[in-house]
Amino acid sequence: MERYCYHCGRSHPEEEMRLIQTKGGARWRCIKSIEATKKSVAERDAFGKKVTAANAELSSYRMKIRAGTL
Numbered sequence: 045m046e047r048y049c050y051h052c053g054r055s056h057p058e059e060e061m062r063l064i065q066t067k068g069g070a071r072w073r074c075i076k077s078i079e080a081t082k083k084s085v086a087e088r089d090a091f092g093k094k095v096t097a098a099n100a101e102l103s104s105y106r107m108k109i110r111a112g113t114l
């Protein structure tokens with residue numbers, strides 16, 4: 045049996061689907077799209093951490109220059 049996936053806008057086999065809670069109530073969504081979203085969020089988080097670390101490094105470098113310790 046196929047279920048309509050609100051994320052893809054098409055139907056997938058039921059065994060590939062998960063019933064998830066959304067603001068609008070319980071809806072069927074495929075595991076593939078759930079995993080893809082999880083992965084992209086993790087990648088975005090990793091990128092954000094890298095940017096934060098680079099900014100911290102840059103600001104400490106600037107502070108050292110200002111303090112005359114470099």
Ligand SMILES: [Zn+2]
Nearest residue numbers: 049052074077
């Ligand atoms: Zn889907």
